[in-house]
């Protein structure tokens with residue numbers, strides 16, 4: 265492979281180190297040395313940003329623990345590996361002992377005969393040398409040599425005596441130990457650098473250490489033309505490492521500047537090939553972008569273990585602790601093992617994924633987090649109808665599992681009640697003095713004042729697509745709650761396994777503050793959950809493997825999307841958490857609604873929005889603007905239609921066949937055209953409905969009174 269020089273075109277202020285360095289070998293002339301493939305700082309140019317004072321493993325207790333554990337594991341492995349091979353090492357040393365003996369004898373003779381002195385005297389025979397110095401050196405050499413010869417003879421005799429008496433007195437074990445020791449010492453003297461006595465304790469082929477060379481090899485195998493050219497060409501445009509490859513959590517981290525024209529997204533898209541080039545499992549290799557620098561900055565984190573095989577992340581709140589929904593709550597860890605938090609208040613959150621990727625587990629975990637804030641009022645709907653959310657029931661203010669008609673009626677009645685309560689909340693917020701509510705939105709202090717009725721309301725809908733299908737009113741209500749609810753303390757958490765425009769209508773997806781996407785099938789789904797252009801920017805959950813359960817991108821919490829391994833908490837483990845949450849609510853006197861056995865009475869009123877519209881229709885008019893009808897509905901049923909707009913009324917009755925027409929009015933002699941229905945179409949819709957025999961199994965439930973809203977009879981869902 266070619267050897268790129270790591271230049272930094274962006275930092276010409278200081279001269280780059282020479283690409284060819286002069287190295288002076290011992291005893292020889294200076295020779296041209298090959299440039300290092302990557303310099304030790306990781307680049308030829310000077311670093312442009314100051315490096316952190318503390319190494320990354322000192323930033324958090326978890327990082328420190330991981331680094332210490334990694335080193336301890338590695339040392340233990342190396343120790344055990346070599347301990348097992350000690351006999352083999354001794355045999356290798358023994359085989360080298362004759363050479364060691366020869367080296368010892370030669371060295372000793374050379375010392376005893378003062379070979380160095382002889383060399384110096386030989387130089388004194390050159391013409392011009394001082395004869396007096398020569399004579400003095402000769403005399404000194406003679407004295408030294410005879411002294412050393414005498415000493416050697418004494419040492420040899422003493423050594424011979426010690427060996428002889430040792431062999432007489434020593435036990436066979438001692439004799440053996442002495443022989444082993446002597447041979448080992450001689451073997452050590454006979455070592456050769458090209459034939460090491462010890463073996464490699466770490467199989468670099470199986471889990472190679474992440475090095476700059478390995479990364480370059482892997483990048484070269486991605487098939488990106490510009491990148492390959494740059495790697496071959498080297499020089500200023502090659503791959504740069506702005507900081508060295510370092511140990512970061514349970515893995516290695518490398519920061520790279522890709523050549524001009526190549527983006528981090530180009531590499532992330534080929535994550536599987538990158539993993540192959542690095543000789544690592546796919547779920548160990550986590551390339552990401554660094555939006556703060558530039559599009560070509562790639563952060564490559566390679567874990568020691570595949571994430572899918574790593575131990576599940578424990579949830580720190582599973583055993584103890586409370587949650588303040590106005591503060592960040594930990595719900596998982598990033599690939600490096602650092603905790604990741606999410607702030608649920610003031611948010612509409614959408615969660616999207618392919619089936620069986622961990623969406624419900626995440627939604628349940630977030631619901632449990634909300635449950636641990638005793639002031640939060642939980643409205644939980646698992647429309648899939650499984651057992652996943654049953655554990656939550658003892659703390660839920662409103663709760664339904666399934667999508668049977670009566671479940672949907674209950675759900676919709678609750679939705680309307682929350683929506684109506686939102687109007688009341690805004691009125692309440694408006695009425696508060698500026699100094700108490702400076703920003704016109706709920707704060708922790710305001711939500712704690714029960715008399716204001718501003719506590720957090722958490723609406724959780726799993727498989728929300730089942731509620732949205734062909735029901736514009738539900739879509740309109742959830743959209744409005746998602747848009748205006750957060751500032752009033754209403755949190756909406758939605759999850760869907762069918763990511764498309766029907767499941768996540770634009771009004772909802774574009775207003776989502778928090779977005780979590782586990783593996784999805786394609787770019788469209790990816791961007792629908794995470795936001796437009798995320799795929800292009802390299803934030804791609806399509807590259808996750810099917811085994812990456814509970815792994816996804818979180819967008820909206822910080823400046824950049826982050827990869828999160830959601831903490832694992834299954835249904836049995838959720839139960840003690842709920843028990844704790846229930847106990848806290850009971851203690852605080854905050855167990856309400858369904859959890860306290862106070863579900864709303866089933867509603868026997870079967871009147872629908874059509875009936876309400878007919879009652880509110882102005883007698884003298886044949887055609888009415890939608891906006892006027894919204895005002896009239898709102899005046900007649902403030903609990904149901906308090907904050908409705910003309911558009912919402914139109915959307916709610918459209919499935920009944922009420923089409924809009926142009927309705928002209930004249931104001932001050934000037935015609936004004938707006939959309940609205942005609943009395944005839946309303947009569948037609950009512951007639952059509954009454955022709956259908958009543959279905960007693962679909963009797964709608966009473967609207968929920970949960971959020972303190974004034975509640976009226978439930979309008980049947982449009983379309984029935």
Ligand SMILES: Nc1ncnc2c1ncn2[C@@H]1O[C@H](COP(=O)(O)OP(=O)(O)OP(=O)(O)O)[C@@H](O)[C@H]1O
Pocket residue numbers: 576577617618619620621622623624625626648761813814815829830831832833
């Ligand atoms: N955080 C996690 N860590 C490890 N494994 C997880 C995690 N979350 C979920 N899983 C595994 O994934 C499986 C599927 O999870 P879950 O039921 O949440 O998927 P889902 O996306 O809701 O599926 P569906 O769309 O069918 O409802 C779980 O049985 C669990 O074993």
